[in-house]
Amino acid sequence: MPRSTLRCALGAGALCLTAAAFPAIADAxxxxxxxxxxxxxxxxxxxxxxxxxxxxxxKLQIQRxxxxxxxxxxxxxxxxxxxxxxxxxxxxxxxxxxxxSAGKNRRxxxxxxxxxxxxxxxxxxxxxxxxxxxxxxxxxxLGVANKSLPCGTKVTFRHNGRVLRVPVIDRGPYVGxxxxxxxxxxxxxxxxxxxxxxxxxx
Numbered sequence: 001m002p003r004s005t006l007r008c009a010l011g012a013g014a015l016c017l018t019a020a021a022f023p024a025i026a027d028a029x030x031x032x033x034x035x036x037x038x039x040x041x042x043x044x045x046x047x048x049x050x051x052x053x054x055x056x057x058x059k060l061q062i063q064r065x066x067x068x069x070x071x072x073x074x075x076x077x078x079x080x081x082x083x084x085x086x087x088x089x090x091x092x093x094x095x096x097x098x099x100x101s102a103g104k105n106r107r108x109x110x111x112x113x114x115x116x117x118x119x120x121x122x123x124x125x126x127x128x129x130x131x132x133x134x135x136x137x138x139x140x141x142l143g144v145a146n147k148s149l150p151c152g153t154k155v156t157f158r159h160n161g162r163v164l165r166v167p168v169i170d171r172g173p174y175v176g177x178x179x180x181x182x183x184x185x186x187x188x189x190x191x192x193x194x195x196x197x198x199x200x201x202x
Contacts, residue, residue: 031050031058031100031105033048033049034050035048035049036048038111042088042091042113043088043089045086045087046060046085046088046096046113047084048060048083048085048098049082050081050106051081052076052102054102055076056075056101057075057100057101058073058082058099059073060072060096061097061098062092062095063094068097068099071086072085072086088111091115093110093155093156093201094110094111095107095111112156112158112163112201113201114199114201115201118179118195119178119200120180120182120194121182121186121195122173122183122184123137123139123141123183123184123187127139131143131169132170132172133168139184141169142164142186143168143169143183144168144182144183145168145170145173145180145181146168146171146172146181147171147172151167152167153167154166155168155202156201157180158198158199159192162190164186164189164190178195
């Protein structure tokens with residue numbers, strides 16, 4: 001009997017498997033992320049720090065037009081640690097991940113790169129009115145009005161340390177110099193009042 005054959009404990013007629021029947025399990029090389037900076041302003045750097053359980057290369061990638069684009073790469077040091085950085089020059093909100101040379105991925109959520117835009121909010125006195133993208137405005141409507149972005153376009157806002165991603169549901173504002181009009185519910189969740197600058201990814 002070959003040495004690779006496993007002994008059968010059930011006697012004659014038992015199914016005996018050889019070691020060759022069990023393919024080697026590849027090292028999963030998990031990706032551990034210790035720190036990440038994924039909400040940044042234009043001109044600032046996004047940063048992801050972590051380590052791999054097996055030596056290799058880590059890549060910081062974002063999803064653009066259906067494919068993954070590499071922003072930075074780093075070979076792990078003796079302790080398996082990596083640091084990925086990239087200075088961002090355009091406003092965006094997109095999925096982000098760490099991809100390793102072993103073919104493993106660690107999804108990190110979204111990378112949000114903000115610019116400043118002038119905004120206002122609306123709602124009281126207008127509840128029940130039709131929205132430019134369909135439906136009616138209610139006190140709980142989450143969304144934003146914009147004059148040119150297609151209806152349904154998702155926009156991420158940051159204000160007072162709060163982050164909220166909402167769709168374009170209406171047209172406006174029609175006051176000079178303002179780009180966005182937040183619904184009352186959206187403004188409330190962001191702690192936004194009156195009119196003024198807000199951080200936005202579009």
